[in-house]
Amino acid sequence: MDDTVRYQPPDAVRDRAPYPVRRGSRDTVRRRSPNAPPRSFLWTRRIVLTLLAVFALTPVYVMLSSSLKPLKDVQGAFGWVPSALTPRPYIDIWHTVPLARYFLNSLIVAVSSTLCAVVVAVFAAYAISRYRFTGRRFFSVTVLSTQMFPGILFLLPLFLIFVGIGNTTGIALYGSRGGLVLTYLTFSLPFAIWMLIGYFDSIPHDLDEAALVDGCGPLGALLRVVVPAAVPGIVAVCVYAFMTAWGEVLFASVMTNDTTRTLAVGLQGYATQTDVYWNQVMAASLVVSVPVVAGFLLLQRYLVTGLTAGAVK
Amino acid sequence: MNRVLSRARSHPAAPGRPRTGPPRPPRLSRLRRAGLPYLLLLPALALELLVHLVPMTVGVVMAFKGLTQQYLRDWTTAPWAGLGNFRVAVDFDAPVGAALLRSFWVTCCFTVLAVGLAWLLGTAAAVLMQDRFRGRGLLRTAFLIPYALPVYAAVITWSFMFQRDTGLVNHVLHDQLGILGTPPFWLIGDNSFAALVTVSVWRSWPFAFLILTAGLQNIPRELYEAAAMDGAGVWQQIRRITLPALRPVNQVLVLVLFLWTFNDFNTPYVLFGKSAPEPADLISIHIYQSSFVTWNFGSGAAMSVLLLLFLLVVTAGYLLATARGRRETDG
Numbered sequence: 317m318d319d320t321v322r323y324q325p326p327d328a329v330r331d332r333a334p335y336p337v338r339r340g341s342r343d344t345v346r347r348r349s350p351n352a353p354p355r356s357f358l359w360t361r362r363i364v365l366t367l368l369a370v371f372a373l374t375p376v377y378v379m380l381s382s383s384l385k386p387l388k389d390v391q392g393a394f395g396w397v398p399s400a401l402t403p404r405p406y407i408d409i410w411h412t413v414p415l416a417r418y419f420l421n422s423l424i425v426a427v428s429s430t431l432c433a434v435v436v437a438v439f440a441a442y443a444i445s446r447y448r449f450t451g452r453r454f455f456s457v458t459v460l461s462t463q464m465f466p467g468i469l470f471l472l473p474l475f476l477i478f479v480g481i482g483n484t485t486g487i488a489l490y491g492s493r494g495g496l497v498l499t500y501l502t503f504s505l506p507f508a509i510w511m512l513i514g515y516f517d518s519i520p521h522d523l524d525e526a527a528l529v530d531g532c533g534p535l536g537a538l539l540r541v542v543v544p545a546a547v548p549g550i551v552a553v554c555v556y557a558f559m560t561a562w563g564e565v566l567f568a569s570v571m572t573n574d575t576t577r578t579l580a581v582g583l584q585g586y587a588t589q590t591d592v593y594w595n596q597v598m599a600a601s602l603v604v605s606v607p608v609v610a611g612f613l614l615l616q617r618y619l620v621t622g623l624t625a626g627a628v629k
Numbered sequence: 630m631n632r633v634l635s636r637a638r639s640h641p642a643a644p645g646r647p648r649t650g651p652p653r654p655p656r657l658s659r660l661r662r663a664g665l666p667y668l669l670l671l672p673a674l675a676l677e678l679l680v681h682l683v684p685m686t687v688g689v690v691m692a693f694k695g696l697t698q699q700y701l702r703d704w705t706t707a708p709w710a711g712l713g714n715f716r717v718a719v720d721f722d723a724p725v726g727a728a729l730l731r732s733f734w735v736t737c738c739f740t741v742l743a744v745g746l747a748w749l750l751g752t753a754a755a756v757l758m759q760d761r762f763r764g765r766g767l768l769r770t771a772f773l774i775p776y777a778l779p780v781y782a783a784v785i786t787w788s789f790m791f792q793r794d795t796g797l798v799n800h801v802l803h804d805q806l807g808i809l810g811t812p813p814f815w816l817i818g819d820n821s822f823a824a825l826v827t828v829s830v831w832r833s834w835p836f837a838f839l840i841l842t843a844g845l846q847n848i849p850r851e852l853y854e855a856a857a858m859d860g861a862g863v864w865q866q867i868r869r870i871t872l873p874a875l876r877p878v879n880q881v882l883v884l885v886l887f888l889w890t891f892n893d894f895n896t897p898y899v900l901f902g903k904s905a906p907e908p909a910d911l912i913s914i915h916i917y918q919s920s921f922v923t924w925n926f927g928s929g930a931a932m933s934v935l936l937l938l939f940l941l942v943v944t945a946g947y948l949l950a951t952a953r954g955r956r957e958t959d960g
Contacts, residue, residue, distance in 0.1 A: 353760075353863045354862065354863060356864075357863045357864065360757070361757045361762075364753055364754075364757055365754065365757060365758070365768060368750060368753075368754055368772065369768060369771050369772070371831065372771055372772050372774060372775050372831070372835070373771055373774065374790075374797070375775070375783060375786045375787060375790065375831070376774060376778075378786055378789065378790055378797055379782075379786045382789065390789075390795060391795065392795065393794065393795065393800060393804070394795055394796055394797045394799075394800035395800075435672075436672045436673050436676065437673070439669040439670070439672060439673070440669060440670050440672070440673035440674075442669060443665075443666040443667075443669035443670050444666075444670075447665070447666035449663070449666045449667065451667075452666075455670060455674070458677070458682075459673070459677060462677060462681040462682075463885070463888065464888050464937075464940055464941070464944055465681065465685060465937065466891075466892045466912075466913060466916075466933060466936050466937060466940070467892060467894060467913070468892075468894065468913045468916045468917055468920075468929075468933055468936075469685060469688050469930075469933035469934070469936065469937055470680075470681065470684035470685050470687075470688055471917075472688070472691070472920060472926055472929065472930065473683075473684035473685070473687035473688040473691060473930075474680060474684040476687065476704050477679075477683065477684055477687065498676070498679070498680060499680055501676065502676045502677060502679075502680035502681060503680075505673060505676060505677065509673065534665055559777065559779075562779050563779040563780045563781070563895070564895075565780060565781055565894070565895045565898055565899060566894045566895065566898070566917075569898075570921075579779070579781070580779070580780075580781050583781050583782065583785065584781070584785075584899070594789050594792075594795065597785055597789065598786065598789065601781075601782035601783075601785055601786055602782070604779060604781075604782050605777075605778050605779055605782045605783075608777055608778070608779055609774060609777045609778060612773070612776075612777035613770055613773075613774075613777065616769075616770065616773060619839070620839065620842060620843050620846075623839065623840065623843035624843040624844075624846045624847065
């Protein structure tokens with residue numbers, strides 16, 4: 317977790333401290349250079365950042381500690397320290413509701429929609445970044461403005477359209493994972509395209525023109541030159557698309573049935589029982605969070621690099 | 630555009646094939662080049678049409694229909710209602726309209742508070758963490774965790790913390806600090822608004838932090854060096870260099886935060902369940918209830934259309950105002 321290893325902005329933007337900074341080595345730590353930030357700044361920083369860290373991490377601590385508590389602990393008044401540690405909730409969660417099935421459904425839906433979203437977004441962003449054509453601006457504006465639509469406005473129409481498609485063509489979109497994949501991949505598309513356009517724009521056009529001269533087709537240039545150069549941006553898009561699909565609740569609650577239910581809906585099964593097994597709820601929450609949080613933390617440096625080069629231009 | 634698309638389709642294998650063999654006639658390759666961008670856009674376009682634009686059009690049409698449960702098998706057969714649904718929705722003296730107006734007002738207050746606080750915390754964290762110090766990477770990771778957690782897992786944890794008898798919030802405020810006399814309910818009654826704002830801010834400030842951190846990396850370092858040379862202190866550098874340089878990023882960020890917060894469904898839905906308490910009855914939950922709980926889809930659609938119109942007006946106004954502001958500062 318050392319800062320210099322974990323977090324590497326691209327070369328050009330690395331190390332932009334506004335004033336000479338104290339390095340970690342022992343002999344320089346105590347010495348204050350004339351340009352060092354004043355004490356008021358250092359204390360403000362310490363206090364504000366500590367408070368923010370407490371705010372951010374308290375729920376995580378509650379989740380972790382409560383998931384290891386015996387049932388009587390979570391049924392009485394809250395305590396910061398568990399009276400005893402037990403792995404029991406982690407075993408019970410799989411029986412109380414069919415968590416494994418929900419987990420598998422979520423995984424299938426999230427992975428497929430992420431892969432599709434990235435492929436579709438790469439093509440679209442390449443077209444907008446590298447070609448000038450009629451309708452280019454119109455397309456970008458339209459796609460971005462879909463971000464504005466309240467989900468509630470097209471929830472029911474989409475539901476009816478999926479049912480209609482099922483009735484006329486026999487392709488079951490309502491209640492199937494396919495329908496959910498289709499929906500989620502479209503949710504992450506606008507942001508993905510937007511971010512990749514910025515990223516592709518930052519890759520010199522000479523690179524893919526050289527590939528074209530060397531006899532690659534336009535797609536060859538895209539796949540062999542532009543995509544490899546845009547890996548941080550593409551990874552950032554993957555993280556975003558996966559998180560979108562893994563966390564969506566509204567459409568999951570309407571578009572799924574018992575066999576295709578995802579974690580977003582399934583997790584509420586613990587709370588609708590007559591007794592709420594809070595230790596199990598916390599254990600299940602932790603288990604479903606692990607894939608996304610782990611992935612996010614592993615790839616977060618790509619996310620900032622991707623955002624810097626892409627979206628925040 | 631259809632013309633170009635059909636042209637593109639008549640050479641389906643063309644884009645992928647490497648250029649080998651004899652050179653093609655120039656006219657053909659010109660056509661192919663013109664069609665290629667549309668072909669690349671086709672999948673994205675088709676998906677946007679299927680999932681966003683067509684359903685939205687259908688939604689607008691539905692708002693003019695008397696659509697109830699009995700027409701659900703084939704919604705096109707529902708009778709036309711003209712402006713009836715809208716008239717009911719904006720009749721603020723009748724119960725339906727009054728409830729919608731109250732929900733709209735709650736959502737406005739909620740959005741202003743939540744976006745403002747999220748932006749403030751995100752800015753403070755990003756600016757204070759601009760230069761290196763020991764533990765910065767670790768802290769940044771910690772700050773991003775609320776953003777990375779799936780919404781239902783995080784919000785369920787918050788609802789546990791807000792429980793009256795077994796939750797952390799009452800334990801700290803009542804048992805440990807003694808601020809509150811009797812332990813209050815947080816998820817029903819007036820306190821539910823505060824609970825909702827807290828959870829929403831907790832979820833969205835890391836996003837502001839992330840975007841602003843990325844934005845800070847585009848500020849040239851020389852600016853700070855020059856300012857330090859001229860004797861500007863840290864606070865002055867933050868006020869004169871950092872904050873003005875973040876303006877373009879902030880303009881987009883605030884808009885995105887506004888739209889997400891205003892349309893937020895997940896947070897109240899997981900926190901309160903299907904029926905939110907009145908003080909925290911956000912508009913999207915309200916419309917969801919009017920559609921799926923009372924099975925009156927026509928009026929739900931009409932309310933959604935009104936919501937969309939409101940968002941369109943606000944967004945357009947915001948974009949115009951910021952564009953004018955930018956022109957003035959540039960010129």
